[in-house]
Amino acid sequence: MDDEILLTCHPFTCGDEDLDDFFLHDAMRYKAELLGKTYCFVLDDEPKTIVCMFTLSNDSIRVDVIPNNRGRKLSHDIPREKRMRRYPAVLIGRLGINVDFRHQGIGSELLDFIKSWFVDEENKTGCRFLIVDAYNNKIPLDFYQKNEFLFLFSTEQQEAENLGYDMAKSLHTRLMYYDLKKLTSN
Template identity: 55%
Template sequence: MYLDLLKNCSFGSLTKNFNKLDTTAFDCNNDDLNDFFINDAVKYSKDLLGKTYVFVLDTDKSNIVCMFTVSNDSLKAEDLPNSRKKKVNKNISRQKQKKSYPAVLIGRLGVSKEFIGKGIGTQLMDFIKAWFLDPTNKTGCRFLVVDAYNQENAISYYLKNGFLFLFSTELQEKEYMNLALNKNLNTRMMYFDLLSLEKTDEQN
């Protein structure tokens, strides 16, 4: 059954709009994410380290459909190798190119296992993109960035939703992070240029 996030769910801040919501039953099939949303999300918000938002079913306000946590960040182009720097600056006019660009970090994102495979993840990402591109957004934000779990399902999700790898290969990323080449890379740095949405709309 198709579920429309914007039509069938209520949205708000975990600590403001849903401060009495019981998150202990939330399960997105990822122990690390579950632990964060259940035990740390409220603390992060109170310490101003990240703010968590929730979609709950209108028909059952205790049923969490999905959650995500965002915080201020930046994409530091000046620290990147030339090839990566050119990639980031590709769609930015030379006059406006900067050493770093304002970004929002998607620190955590999870869809309840009850709704996995029903298009909720894509709807959620479309919402986040539109939310930070909206003219009423209180701060400038050019990019969305994420340290995606280096797992097939997570990487596939972000690629499907238009994110790009900041580094083409894991080897490049390890060198950038000064990691030993025999160490596992647990996450991959990825980014999305919000202005690409406006260009797509213009072309359509």
């Protein structure tokens, strides 16, 4: 995505003020600083209408901050000599569906696209996992779970404790992951 798309397309809103603000004001700065790259899909018959937007960046899953059971689960299918302290991942930093296209399965289709993108032979980076830092409320958490993402930590308290957050406060987001190895035959 570039500034031209933002200037020539109809205003995009996914109905979440924070996400809308990011796509409108911060996405291009993230790109310029090499922190994340935002992509969008537009309608074929109306290319000024943005259907969805998402931002990706490189990340990793740190096994050293994950409780033993979860760490073993992540490492289970990785050959012992290849086990590492960090596993390469791609962070879906932001994902928004235009309010006019909600409840049509576009979010799930978008996640399927992203998943297939990173297991494609032409992909230029290796990554084992997709991760999201999903808003900690029912709708986004259910959405990612429906799309086979799992919680990196089994409870909010465990996540707060292991990542050094204030355990007295409810977390704003929850870390979730998807193992891309599910999609490969190797």
